[in-house]
Amino acid sequence: MSLTDWSLLSLLSSSIEQCKSIEFMPLTSNDEYIVYCYCEENIYLCLNLFEIKSIVKLCYSFIFSKDYQEYNQLNILTRVLLCYVTECLTSWNIRRRLVLSGTINIQKELQFLDILLNLKPKSEQLFRYRRWILKQENIQKISINKELEICDRTAEKHFINYASWLYRRWIINYLNINIDEELERNRLWLEKNLSDSSAFSFRAYLLSKKNLNENIIEHELKLNENMLKFYYDRESLWIYRQTLIFLTIKFLSIDKKQLLNKELDLVKTFEENFFSNKYARLLNILLSSDGKQFRN
Amino acid sequence: MGTPQRDITIDTSKVPKDLLIEKHCAFLTGYGHSHNTYEYGTTDYLRMSGIYWLCTCLDLLHSLKLIDQEYIIDYIQKCYDKNSGGYSPCPNHDPHLLYTLSAVQILVQLNRIDLIDKQNLCSYIKQLQQDDGSFMGDQWGEIDTRFSFCAIACLKLIDSLDVIDIDRATNFIMNCLNFDGGFGCIPGAESHAGQIYCCLGFLSLVQRLDNLDLSTRNMLGWWLCERQLDKSGGLNGRPEKLPDVCYSWWVLASLKILGKIQWINSEKLSKFILASQDDETGGCADRPGNIPDPFHTLFGITGLSLLNIYDENIIKKVNPVLCMPEYIIQKMGIKMQLL
Numbered sequence: 001m002s003l004t005d006w007s008l009l010s011l012l013s014s015s016i017e018q019c020k021s022i023e024f025m026p027l028t029s030n031d032e033y034i035v036y037c038y039c040e041e042n043i044y045l046c047l048n049l050f051e052i053k054s055i056v057k058l059c060y061s062f063i064f065s066k067d068y069q070e071y072n073q074l075n076i077l078t079r080v081l082l083c084y085v086t087e088c089l090t091s092w093n094i095r096r097r098l099v100l101s102g103t104i105n106i107q108k109e110l111q112f113l114d115i116l117l118n119l120k121p122k123s124e125q126l127f128r129y130r131r132w133i134l135k136q137e138n139i140q141k142i143s144i145n146k147e148l149e150i151c152d153r154t155a156e157k158h159f160i161n162y163a164s165w166l167y168r169r170w171i172i173n174y175l176n177i178n179i180d181e182e183l184e185r186n187r188l189w190l191e192k193n194l195s196d197s198s199a200f201s202f203r204a205y206l207l208s209k210k211n212l213n214e215n216i217i218e219h220e221l222k223l224n225e226n227m228l229k230f231y232y233d234r235e236s237l238w239i240y241r242q243t244l245i246f247l248t249i250k251f252l253s254i255d256k257k258q259l260l261n262k263e264l265d266l267v268k269t270f271e272e273n274f275f276s277n278k279y280a281r282l283l284n285i286l287l288s289s290d291g292k293q294f295r296n
Numbered sequence: 297m298g299t300p301q302r303d304i305t306i307d308t309s310k311v312p313k314d315l316l317i318e319k320h321c322a323f324l325t326g327y328g329h330s331h332n333t334y335e336y337g338t339t340d341y342l343r344m345s346g347i348y349w350l351c352t353c354l355d356l357l358h359s360l361k362l363i364d365q366e367y368i369i370d371y372i373q374k375c376y377d378k379n380s381g382g383y384s385p386c387p388n389h390d391p392h393l394l395y396t397l398s399a400v401q402i403l404v405q406l407n408r409i410d411l412i413d414k415q416n417l418c419s420y421i422k423q424l425q426q427d428d429g430s431f432m433g434d435q436w437g438e439i440d441t442r443f444s445f446c447a448i449a450c451l452k453l454i455d456s457l458d459v460i461d462i463d464r465a466t467n468f469i470m471n472c473l474n475f476d477g478g479f480g481c482i483p484g485a486e487s488h489a490g491q492i493y494c495c496l497g498f499l500s501l502v503q504r505l506d507n508l509d510l511s512t513r514n515m516l517g518w519w520l521c522e523r524q525l526d527k528s529g530g531l532n533g534r535p536e537k538l539p540d541v542c543y544s545w546w547v548l549a550s551l552k553i554l555g556k557i558q559w560i561n562s563e564k565l566s567k568f569i570l571a572s573q574d575d576e577t578g579g580c581a582d583r584p585g586n587i588p589d590p591f592h593t594l595f596g597i598t599g600l601s602l603l604n605i606y607d608e609n610i611i612k613k614v615n616p617v618l619c620m621p622e623y624i625i626q627k628m629g630i631k632m633q634l635l
Contacts, residue, residue: 056337064388088341089434090389096436128438160536166485195302197535201486208475208484235301239535243476246515250475274301274526282518 001061006068009058012037012083013076017111019045021118022083026050047083056084063094071103079112086120092129099136106137114150121154127167134174147171152189155199165198169205179206187223194231200240204247212251220244228270238275242282260287302536303525306584311571315606319578320593321359324350327590340386344375346590348398351405353594355621356601356612365406372399373411381413381420382434392434393424397446404453405624418459421447428471429464430482440481441472445494448501449618452630457502466504469495473508477515489523489533492516493546496553497617503633505553513554513635521559523547529564530572530583540582541572541592544599545619552602552616555635562603569596 016022020043027035027048036055037047047055059081062068068077075098078091085091098104113130120126134142151171154164172182186203193199210216224241231237245263249256260283267280327350339346347368354360374387375395382391383399396417403409424432424447431443444465451457471483472495478487479495499505508516523531523543530539531547544565551557571584572592579588580596600606601614613622617632 053337060337060340085338085341089392090341090384093390093434093436132436132438160534162486162488162534166481169484195536198486205484205486233300235536246475246477278522 001058001065005058006062008036009055009062009080010076012055013079015039015045016079016083016115019043019115021045021115022047023119024049024052052084056081059084063091071098071101074098075103082116083119086116086123087125089125092125095129096132099133106133107141109133110146114146117150117154118157121157122161122163124163127163131167131170139175142175144171144175144177147175148177148185155189155196156193159193160196160198162198165202168202172206179209182206194227195234195236197236197239200236200243204240204243208247208251212247214252214254217244217248217252225266232270232276233273235275238279242279245283245286257287301526302538303527304530304538304583306528306568306571308571311584312573312575313567313570315570315600315610316573316575316578317357317610319575320573320580320597321354321357321362321578323574323578323588324354324590324593325359325362341389342385342395344372344383344385344395344398344402347371348402349590349594351402352620353590353597355405356597356614358609358612368402369406369408369411372402375399378416380435381416381418390434391420393421393431393443393446393450394433396420397450400450400453401618401620404628405620409454412454414454414456417450417454418456421450422459425460425465427464429461429466429468431465441469441479441491441498442481442494444469445498448498452501452632453618453628455630462502466499466502466507469498470507473512477512477519486534487519489520489531489543489546489550492520493550496550500553500617500632500634503631505633505635513556517551517554517556517559520547520551520554521556524560524565528568528583529561530568531560531565538583539568541569541580541599542582542595544569545595545602548599548602549616549619553634557602562605566600566603566605569599572596 015037019039022045025046025048027038027046027050029035029048029050034051035048036051037045039045059077063074063077063081068074074094078094081088081091095104099106099109110133113126113133116126148171151164151168155161158164171177183203183206186199186206190196190199207216207220221244224237224244228237245259248254248259264280264283267276270276351360351363351368354362372383375384377384377391380391382393382396384391385395400412403411426432426439430439431447432439433443447460448457448465451459472479472485474480474487476487479492480486480488481491499507523533525532525539528539530541531543532539533543533546548557548560551559569580572580572582574581574588577588579590580593581588582592597611598614598619601611602616614620615622615625616634618625
């Protein structure tokens with residue numbers, strides 16, 4: 001731990017917001033100097049993949065030392081560390097204390113998280129921390145569009161992103177977002193990302209928050225059927241159909257037998273494949289046993 | 297027919313077909329000493345769990361004697377936070393329920409339960425319970441059914457379940473049950489095999505599996521065995537994900553608790569697990585050809601243990617709820633419900 005080390009970390013910290021995103025790259029060092037990072041076209045801050053361990057060790061040694069406990073020093077150190085080890089809960093906790101003490105500005109912190117989410121779009125701790133931060137902020141100052149954009153972006157960057165869709169569920173509840181508008185946004189998103197079961201699971205969640213009636217379900221089944229006509233080989237569409245049937249049986253008092261038979265007839269209209277066979281098998285089991293005896 | 301399911305292709309001519317016990321033991325013991333490798337330092341934040349994976353796996357492979365137990369016990373005590381009563385993953389780091397469970401599991405396994413300050417641990421866990429019955433992982437308030445499982449498992453291991461409100465804790469778990477039969481991390485969250493294991497494990501430990509009616513058990517069993525992929529035989533954690541060895545644990549253990557483990561094709565699955573071994577370095581990866589680590593090595597071995605393919609002289613029996621060697625659970629007289 002030397003002054004040079006400290007300057008290096010300060011420099012890394014101040015580089016973060018200069019770029020839109022962070023990437024790890026193998027960069028070439030030589031005997032005279034080590035390359036820690038460089039900025040490409042003002043878009044990517046490229047961190048040297050080979051220097052991860054040395055930087056992490058350096059950050060830890062400062063963070064847990066007696067001499068670098070001033071708030072602004074801890075701020076710099078944890079910012080750098082979290083770029084390298086995003087799941088480090090202890091560092092996020094240090095930042096939580098810095099937020100409570102007023103050292104960290106909430107809007108600036110949201111910007112920092114925004115950049116980190118490009119590097120780690122499925123980081124559980126990042127989303128947990130962002131939720132916590134928003135709870136500290138005046139709700140009027142939270143941008144709904146920004147939060148929804150973050151959800152869209154992280155969900156696109158990482159397919160079937162559990163943490164991102166969980167965050168979206170929280171956002172629509174916390175910011176009281178209109179369910180019908182959200183259903184429409186979801187429909188448009190799914191048009192471009194058809195094979196994303198998490199997005200369909202989220203859609204079913206939205207439906208379950210509405211006052212369900214037969215018209216809504218009917219409409220939804222029709223929507224799914226139309227998609228299946230073109231993409232009958234996508235597992236996500238079949239699983240979503242299955243979910244809709246479960247939802248119907250659970251929440252609506254309908255003639256179950258009639259519903260299941262209608263579904264079986266529909267399956268026959270599609271070209272047979274692995275998923276349609278599975279779906280038909282499930283329907284038959286539900287029909288024959290009232291769901292009490294099934295086994296595959 | 298012939299529509300592809302998202303899966304991987306395994307080159308059966310190149311992958312291991314036998315269990316590489318000695319190599320795994322060398323891999324695991326080497327991991328504990330590798331202070332100079334890349335992982336050491338960057339994985340500090342979960343080290344306590346790492347040690348638990350290592351100890352449990354070595355014990356199951358009859359090789360616990362290969363590690364320095366005193367060193368580990370000493371390490372755990374350095375991670376104890378007297379103020380809160382919990383354990384951190386690494387000295388200087390903050391305590392959390394996840395690492396507290398790992399620490400307690402290791403101490404029980406190494407027969408040093410006497411080192412646990414029961415009263416302090418109980419009050420630590422008790423103050424994390426919320427009015428709705430859920431548990432926070434630490435003082436910062438995040439809720440997850442995983443934390444409910446950790447809380448109950450810790451208390452069960454020190455025979456102190458009665459310090460928390462079990463009725464309310466159970467209600468919260470039941471609120472996380474989805475209409476597809478699965479469980480998520482909070483009410484309304486997507487079903488996930490890891491969360492299902494935590495919720496079923498919870499209900500098993502508090503002997504409340506009867507809360508799941510017959511049709512729910514069947515739907516859940518269906519959901520779980522749908523996780524087996526047709527081509528590779530491996531299990532995934534959610535629809536459309538690629539197979540991953542760690543789900544050999546989360547999914548199989550859940551089915552074991554439900555009494556439906558026979559719904560899985562065990563021949564196909566064991567081939568997948570064996571193919572995920574690294575025949576050069578030892579250890580298992582998440583799937584064939586990837587880099588091995590202790591986490592996937594443990595869950596590969598525990599998966600094989602649940603499938604009952606090897607004799608107990610080769611892999612000891614694992615307890616499906618606490619993920620510890622069964623002989624320890626028997627010795628401690630810990631009771632749980634299995635359907």
